Amino acid sequence: MLALQMEENPIRNNCLIPHSLIMTKAECDYCASSEHSYVLIGHLFGLKTCKTHRSAGIRDCRAYMHMQGFVKISDLTTIPIFQEFLAALSETFTVVRTSGVPQAGWKMDIRGLMRYRNSEWHIPAYIEGPEEFIKDVRIRSGLRTSMSADYIDTVIQTLNNGIYIKEWHDHEGMVDRDRSSVVEEDPHIKTVTLTDGKVARVWI
Numbered sequence: 006m007l008a009l010q011m012e013e014n015p016i017r018n019n020c021l022i023p024h025s026l027i028m029t030k031a032e033c034d035y036c037a038s039s040e041h042s043y044v045l046i047g048h049l050f051g052l053k054t055c056k057t058h059r060s061a062g063i064r065d066c067r068a069y070m071h072m073q074g075f076v077k078i079s080d081l082t083t084i085p086i087f088q089e090f091l092a093a094l095s096e097t098f099t100v101v102r103t104s105g106v107p108q109a110g111w112k113m114d115i116r117g118l119m120r121y122r123n124s125e126w127h128i129p130a131y132i133e134g135p136e137e138f139i140k141d142v143r144i145r146s147g148l149r150t151s152m153s154a155d156y157i158d159t160v161i162q163t164l165n166n167g168i169y170i171k172e173w174h175d176h177e178g179m180v181d182r183d184r185s186s187v188v189e190e191d192p193h194i195k196t197v198t199l200t201d202g203k204v205a206r207v208w209i
């Protein structure tokens with residue numbers, strides 16, 4: 006249904022939802038130009054854009070991540086508040102396993118996504134060795150690092166406020182504009198007041 010609306014409505018074409026890129030046409034998702042590159046959220050998932058639509062692709066991918074509770078680690082590198090966070094997790098660190106036992110030697114997957122799940126923010130982490138393991142680790146309770154509790158609170162508050170809030174508003178603004186054009190009424194339907202004072206919608 007959504008795909009149908011996208012095809013039928015040219016305004017919707019300016020505002021897209023990321024999708025699997027497996028077996029898709031080699032063209033810009035916005036204008037069908039054959040010149041295109043990827044804006045990725047994860048492995049083979051995102052949007053294809055030409056140079057003109059690259060900013061639209063970034064906006065729509067970030068709006069999607071905002072709605073899904075995802076944050077790309079690589080998007081944090083330009084935000085000052087996260088510098089201590091990234092520095093602390095650039096070396097190996099200790100993770101409190103589900104059993105409650107702390108385990109040293111974990112690393113953050115800097116190409117991965119932070120996720121908001123069960124009311125907590127998690128980082129993607131892994132440990133190498135004979136027992137290689139990948140896991141989403143809770144920031145507040147799962148990490149043992151040099152970061153103070155106050156600083157962790159600030160990090161979480163900043164994540165809760167929405168790293169991609171601007172792009173989400175931009176995306177929603179376009180969707181709203183699209184919706185208002187979709188619900189445009191049939192010009193033959195008019196509102197009339199009947200003799201008993203009731204208001205009715207009639208076909209003229």
Ligand SMILES: [Zn+2]
Binds near residue numbers: 036057
């Ligand atoms: Zn394009």
